[in-house]
Amino acid sequence: MxxxxxxxxxxxxxxxxxxxxxxxxxxxxxxxxxxxxxxxxxxxxxxxxxxxxxxxxxxxxxxxxxxxxxxxxxxxxxxxxxxxxxxxxxxxxxxxxxxxxxxxxxxxxxxxxxxxxxxxxxxxxxxxxxxxxxxxxxxxxxxxxAGYTVMSGYRNGKPKPGETVAVIGIGGLGHLAIQVVKAMGHRTIAITSQETKRSEAKALGADEVVVVGCHAGRELVEIGGADVILSTSNSMKHNSQAIEGLLPEGRFVTMAIANERIDVDPLQMLECQWSLIGSQQxxxxxxxxxxxxxxxxxxxxxxxxxxxxxxxxxxxxxxxxxxxxxxxxxxxx
Ligand SMILES: [Zn+2]
Ligand SMILES: [Zn+2]
Incomplete structure (x- = not known):
């Protein structure tokens, strides 16, 4: 063989x-x-x-x-x-x-x-x-x-009906995550660094798309923030920024592998009671x-x-x- x-x-x-x-x-x-x-x-x-x-x-x-x-x-x-x-x-x-x-x-x-x-x-x-x-x-x-990982990530983020869920990173995992979030009835936000993926993310079911300009988190806040962020992005810079786009008691679920660190301000994390959740299958x-x-x-x-x-x-x-x-x-x- x-x-x-x-x-x-x-x-x-x-x-x-x-x-x-x-x-x-x-x-x-x-x-x-x-x-x-x-x-x-x-x-x-x-x-x-x-x-x-x-x-x-x-x-x-x-x-x-x-x-x-x-x-x-x-x-x-x-x-x-x-x-x-x-x-x-x-x-x-x-x-x-x-x-x-x-x-x-x-x-x-x-x-x-x-x-x-x-x-x-x-x-x-x-x-x-x-x-x-x-x-x-x-x-x-x-x-x-890919599918198994994002399904576990979605479940580990514990999104409630009516909550807004964002997906950062539109690749092998992220393109499935957008579809899962949409299928579950959430307002679905896609976050990407590539303008060319705006229309692709919409076609996958995203209600809104953030193409990261200066700061992923602030740009997410501008459209109302998210209760849950499912991260499949290898960019720890964008992930660290995106955490700041969480609503109070928001959950950031990380599924990507990279040799950089996620950076989070502990005071902001405390004040907003955010959760940072690692997720595998x-x-x-x-x-x-x-x-x-x-x-x-x-x-x-x-x-x-x-x-x-x-x-x-x-x-x-x-x-x-x-x-x-x-x-x-x-x-x-
Ligand atoms: Zn794999
Ligand atoms: Zn054992």
Missing amino acids: KAAYLSAIDKPLEIRDVPVPDPKDGEVRIRAHASGVCGTDVHYWRGILPLSLPIVLGHEPVGIVDKLGPGITTLQPGDRVGVSWVQAGCGRCPCCQKEQIQYCAEQYNWIRLGGGHSEFMIARAEGCTLLPDGLDWQDAAPLLC CGRKDLVEILNLTAQGKVKPQVETYGLEDINLVMKRLADGEVRYRSVLMIEQ
Whole structure:
């Protein structure tokens, strides 16, 4: 089978021909149909996040269960599934005992088991989520990381009916976040640094768009502020400014990865009782919610499709900020 390997930092990924793996206890083998390419793949490629090499990247895989490991009863060959980043916990640590497998230090994930940019992959059975009928492979793939992350971010921000929600950063995550916020009935504000994204954000459902000029927060205040800000922006300068656009008791939910710091004035934070919330993928219920919203047509991922052999072109487009809004490798066999 063919698989895209990251063998050296900042060097092109290599398509290698390797034996088809066999599932062991607790595992299944999946015949891939599509695999989304996430900004985090670029962080690993560039060496911003540590990783032992070589490795197959890809944590938005969807496909068909092809072979069961010994004793698996929860899945059947032919099931359409997606595999999330965290697949299972060790089962024994204090976090696993509280069903918080995302914090487990011994968790099973793609780094341990191999990623999705491959014709076949191995996953823990518990890490596979059944896909709703009628959901296309290319629409499903971006939900396994981007969609799942923003759905958890929305839930962690605890927006109440009638509250205003802003999304900062209109990319792979943000374009889905705008649609989720709109589908939930909130006044929806998009915040972007690019004038060219104004009309795109409107088309995604934003009621209003702030194109950051001098100060994202002050410009947000000018149109009434926001109760919740969902941040998918890698610009910590704009994020730090945007916090000042929160209404009293507002919540800033950060989902982006960067090697800079968020800067916040503690006195202002105290006076307004703002919350700064870090958010990651927070349990299968959030993933199922975004899968269902998308299957119902309330959210529509905008994707560019490529073949597995185009992985280096995709990585370059992603690093250059050219992707609108998610690249998906179609791995038909
Ligand atoms: Zn991701
Ligand atoms: Zn554990």
